[in-house]
Amino acid sequence: MEDGVDHLAFERNKAQFDVEDMKIIWAGSRQDFELSDRISRLVASDPAFRKDDRTTLDRKELFKNTLRKAAYAWKRINELRLNEQEAYKLRSFVDQPAFTDLHWGMFVPAIQGQGTDEQQQKWLPLAYRMQIIGCYAQTELGHGSNVQGLETTATFDPKTDEFVIHSPTLTSSKWWPGGLGKISTHAVAYARLIIGGEDHGVHGFIVQLRSLDDHLPLPGITIGDIGMKFGNAAYNTMDNGVLRFDHVRIPRNQMLMRVSQVTREGKYVSSNVPRQLVYGTMVNVRQKIVADASVALSRAVCIATRYSAVRRQFGSHNGGLETQVIDYKTQQARLFPLLASAYAFRFVGGWLKWLYMDVTERLQANDFSTLPEAHACTAGLKSLTTTATADGIEECRKLCGGHGYLCSSGLPELFAVYVPACTYEGDNVVLLLQVARHLMKTVSQLGSGNKPVGTTAYMARVEQLMQYHSDVEKAEDWLKPNVVLEAFEARASRMSVACAQNLSKFANPEEGFQELAADLVDAAVAHCQLIVVSKFIEKLQQDIPGKGVKKQLEVLCSIYALFLLHKHLGDFLSTGCINPKQGSLASEQLRNLYSQVRPNAIALVDAFNYTDHYLGSILGRYDGNVYPKLYEEAWKDPLNDSVVPDGFKEYIQPMLKQQLRNARL
Ligand SMILES: CCCCCCCC/C=C\C/C=C/C(=O)SCCNC(=O)CCNC(=O)[C@H](O)C(C)(C)COP(=O)(O)OP(=O)(O)OC[C@H]1O[C@@H](n2cnc3c(N)ncnc32)[C@H](O)[C@@H]1OP(=O)(O)O
Numbered sequence: 001m002e003d004g005v006d007h008l009a010f011e012r013n014k015a016q017f018d019v020e021d022m023k024i025i026w027a028g029s030r031q032d033f034e035l036s037d038r039i040s041r042l043v044a045s046d047p048a049f050r051k052d053d054r055t056t057l058d059r060k061e062l063f064k065n066t067l068r069k070a071a072y073a074w075k076r077i078n079e080l081r082l083n084e085q086e087a088y089k090l091r092s093f094v095d096q097p098a099f100t101d102l103h104w105g106m107f108v109p110a111i112q113g114q115g116t117d118e119q120q121q122k123w124l125p126l127a128y129r130m131q132i133i134g135c136y137a138q139t140e141l142g143h144g145s146n147v148q149g150l151e152t153t154a155t156f157d158p159k160t161d162e163f164v165i166h167s168p169t170l171t172s173s174k175w176w177p178g179g180l181g182k183i184s185t186h187a188v189a190y191a192r193l194i195i196g197g198e199d200h201g202v203h204g205f206i207v208q209l210r211s212l213d214d215h216l217p218l219p220g221i222t223i224g225d226i227g228m229k230f231g232n233a234a235y236n237t238m239d240n241g242v243l244r245f246d247h248v249r250i251p252r253n254q255m256l257m258r259v260s261q262v263t264r265e266g267k268y269v270s271s272n273v274p275r276q277l278v279y280g281t282m283v284n285v286r287q288k289i290v291a292d293a294s295v296a297l298s299r300a301v302c303i304a305t306r307y308s309a310v311r312r313q314f315g316s317h318n319g320g321l322e323t324q325v326i327d328y329k330t331q332q333a334r335l336f337p338l339l340a341s342a343y344a345f346r347f348v349g350g351w352l353k354w355l356y357m358d359v360t361e362r363l364q365a366n367d368f369s370t371l372p373e374a375h376a377c378t379a380g381l382k383s384l385t386t387t388a389t390a391d392g393i394e395e396c397r398k399l400c401g402g403h404g405y406l407c408s409s410g411l412p413e414l415f416a417v418y419v420p421a422c423t424y425e426g427d428n429v430v431l432l433l434q435v436a437r438h439l440m441k442t443v444s445q446l447g448s449g450n451k452p453v454g455t456t457a458y459m460a461r462v463e464q465l466m467q468y469h470s471d472v473e474k475a476e477d478w479l480k481p482n483v484v485l486e487a488f489e490a491r492a493s494r495m496s497v498a499c500a501q502n503l504s505k506f507a508n509p510e511e512g513f514q515e516l517a518a519d520l521v522d523a524a525v526a527h528c529q530l531i532v533v534s535k536f537i538e539k540l541q542q543d544i545p546g547k548g549v550k551k552q553l554e555v556l557c558s559i560y561a562l563f564l565l566h567k568h569l570g571d572f573l574s575t576g577c578i579n580p581k582q583g584s585l586a587s588e589q590l591r592n593l594y595s596q597v598r599p600n601a602i603a604l605v606d607a608f609n610y611t612d613h614y615l616g617s618i619l620g621r622y623d624g625n626v627y628p629k630l631y632e633e634a635w636k637d638p639l640n641d642s643v644v645p646d647g648f649k650e651y652i653q654p655m656l657k658q659q660l661r662n663a664r665l
C-alpha cells in the first residue's frame with residue numbers, strides 16, 4: 001500500500017470466512033499455495049520483469065523486450081535451480097506470451113507423447129536444456145480445424161532413407177504456429193505421410209528449421225512472422241509464423257513413431273494404438289487451457305470487484321457518501337456469476353487434470369477405453385470455459401465503466417491476450433461438435449447393453465430423466481444439490497435425445513448432423529455445463545477446512561448453477577424439466593445469494609492471492625487507491641512528454657492560421 005492506506009480495509013473486515021484458508025482451497029493445496037505465493041512475489045519484486053511500459057512499445061521493441069524477459073527468466077530458473085513446476089509458475093507470472101510457451105507447452109509434450117523411447121532420449125535433453133527451441137507446426141493457411149485436410153507432404157525416399165518435406169501449394173504453408181516466426185530452431189511439423197505414392201494421413205515430424213550457428217533458415221526453408229494481431233501489445237509479443245518447405249530432407253528417424261512406424265524398407269506399420277493419439281498433444285493442451293481459464297477470469301473478476309467497491313456513483317443523501325457501484329443489484333447480477341464461474345472453472349480444471357493423468361496412465365498400459373471420454377471432456381470444457389472467460393473479461397471491462405477501457409485498467413490487454421483461446425487448440429464450435437458426436441454415439445448405444453460411463457453415466461437413467469419434473473416448491477429448494485443436479489441432468493439428456501430422434505429422421509446421418517448442427521451444439525453445451533455443476537457439487541462433498549469457507553463455496557456453487565439456469569431458462573422450460581413458477585423461484589433465490597456474497601466479495605477475490613504486478617491494473621490494486629494512481633499514470637503517457645505534440649506545427653497550426661485568415665476576410 002503505497003500511501004499506507006488500505007481503502008478496501010472496511011470491505012475486508014466484513015468477510016465472514018477465513019481468507020487464508022480460502023487461498024489454500026483456490027491454490028489446490030498448502031504446498032501449491034506456498035509455491036505460487038513465493039514465485040509470484042519473486043517475479044513481482046524483480047524490476048527486470050516490469051510490464052507497465054508494454055502498451056507503449058512498438059512491435060520490434062515489444063518483441064525484443066519479450067526475448068530479454070524470456071532469456072532472463074531462463075537465467076533465473078537455472079540460478080535458483082527451480083524444478084519444472086516452479087519454472088512453469090515463474091514463466092506464467094512473467095505474464096507475457098512468448099515462444100517459450102510453445103516450446104514447453106507443445107513441442108516438448110509432442111515429443112513426450114508421440115516419440116518412441118529412443119526419440120525421447122535423443123531430443124528431450126536438448127529441449128530441456130533449451131539447446132534447441134521448438135514449436136508446434138500443424139495449422140496451414142488453408143486448413144486449421146480440418147487436420148485431415150492438411151496438405152504438407154512427407155514423402156519417403158527409400159534410396160536415402162529420408163523423408164522429403166514439401167509445401168506443394170500456397171495453402172499448404174504452415175501459418176500461425178507460435179514461436180515459429182523468428183525464434184524456433186526446430187518444429188514438430190505435421191504432414192501427410194506418402195510412401196510409394198500411397199497417402200497414410202497426417203503424422204508428426206521433427207524438422208530443423210534454422211541453423212544452430214547463425215540462426216539463418218536452412219536450405220529449402222522460407223520462414224517469417226505472419227504480422228500484427230488483435231490488440232496493441234497483447235499477443236504481439238509472440239512470433240506466430242509462416243513456413244514453407246521446398247523438398248527439405250530429414251532422416252527417417254525424425255518421424256514421431258510411437259503411434260506408427262516406417263521401416264527402412266518403407267513399410268508402414270501401425271502400433272496397436274488408436275491413430276487419434278497423433279492428436280494427443282492437443283488433448284494435453286486443451287486440459288491445461290481449462291485450468292488456465294479460471295486464472296484469466298479470476299484476474300478480471302478481481303479487478304472488477306475491487307473497483308466496484310471503490311467506485312461510487314449516485315445515491316448521496318444529505319451530502320453523505322454516494323453508493324458503491326457494487327451495491328447496485330444489476331452490478332451484482334453481472335459480476336457475482338463471473339466470480340462464481342471463476343471458482344467453478346478452478347474446480348473443474350482440477351478434476352480435468354486428474355482425468356488427463358488417469359487417461360495417460362491407462363494409455364501407457366495399452367488401455368484405450370477412456371480416450372473418447374477424455375477427448376470429449378477436454379474439447380467440451382475447453383470450449384465452454386474459454387468462451388465464458390473471454391465474454392466474462394469483456395463484461396468485467398464494462399463493469400468498470402469508462403476507466404475499464406484504459407489500458408492501465410489491465411482489462412483491454414487481458415481480453416486481447418485471452419480471446420484467441422476461443423480459436424486456438426480447436427475452434428470452440430468445432431470442438432462442441434466433437435462433444436455432440438460423442439453424445440449421439442452414447443444415446444445410440446443406450447439400448448445395446450453398452451453402459452454409458454464417466455461424465456455420460458447419467459444417460460443410463462435416461463428413462464427416469466425423460467419422466468422427470470422438478471419438485472421445487474419454494475426458493476430454498478433450489479439450494480439442494482440434488483435438485484439442481486437432476487434438473488441439469490434432465491435438461492442435458494432431453495436435449496441429446498431430441499437431437500438423436502431428429503437425426504434418425506435423416507436417411508443420411510452425416511447430412512442430418514450438418515442440418516442439426518446448431519441444436520447439437522446446444523446439447524453439447526448443456527452436457528458440458530452439467531459437468532461443471534456436478535464437479536463443483538462433488539468438490540463440496542469433500543472435507544473443506546477453514547472457518548466459513550465451505551459455506552461461501554456452497555453459495556458460489558448455487559450461484560453458478562442458478563445463473564446458468566436463469567440464462568438458459570428457455571432450455572429448461574422447453575424440455576419441460578421445470579415450470580415457469582420454478583424458474584422465477586430460481587431467480588428469487590439467486591437474488592438472495594447475491595446478497596450473501598456481497599459482504600464477502602472482496603475477500604473472495606483476495607483469495608486468488610494475485611500480486612499487483614500480476615494483476616497489472618490500477619483499478620484492481622490491492623489497496624484500492626485508484627484515483628491518485630490513475631491520475632499519476634496518465635502523465636506517463638508518451639503523448640504527455642511534450643506539452644505541444646509533434647505534428648502540431650505541421651498540420652494543426654496551418655489549419656488554425658487558415659481559419660484565422662478566413663475569419664479576418
Ligand atoms: C495455459 C497453458 C497452456 C500452455 C500451452 C501454450 C498455449 C499457447 C497458445 C496457443 C497455442 C495454440 C496451438 C494450436 O492451436 S495447435 C493447433 C490446434 N488445432 C486444432 O485444435 C485443430 C482442431 N481439429 C481437430 O482437433 C480435429 O481435426 C477434429 C477433432 C475437429 C476432427 O478430426 P478428424 O480426424 O476429422 O476426426 P473425426 O471427426 O473424423 O473423428 C475421428 C475420431 O477421432 C476422435 N478424435 C478426434 N480428435 C481426437 C483426439 N484429440 N483425441 C482422441 N480422439 C479424437 C473422434 O471423436 C472420432 O472418434 P469416433 O467417433 O469414435 O470415430
Ligand SMILES: Cc1cc2nc3c(=O)[nH]c(=O)nc-3n(C[C@H](O)[C@H](O)[C@H](O)COP(=O)(O)OP(=O)(O)OC[C@H]3O[C@@H](n4cnc5c(N)ncnc54)[C@H](O)[C@@H]3O)c2cc1C
Pocket residue numbers: 102136137138139142143144145146175176177178235240420423424425426427428429430433517
Ligand atoms: C493466437 C493463435 C495461436 C495459434 N497457435 C498455433 C500453433 O502454435 N500451432 C498451430 O498449429 N496452430 C496454431 N493456431 C491455429 C489454430 O489452431 C487454428 O486457427 C484453429 O484450430 C482454428 O482453425 P481455423 O483457423 O482453420 O478456423 P476455421 O476452421 O477456418 O474456422 C472458421 C469458421 O468456420 C467454422 N467451422 C469450421 N469448421 C466447421 C464445421 N465442421 N462445422 C461448423 N463450423 C465450422 C468455425 O466455427 C469458424 O467460425 C493458432 C491460432 C491463433 C489464433
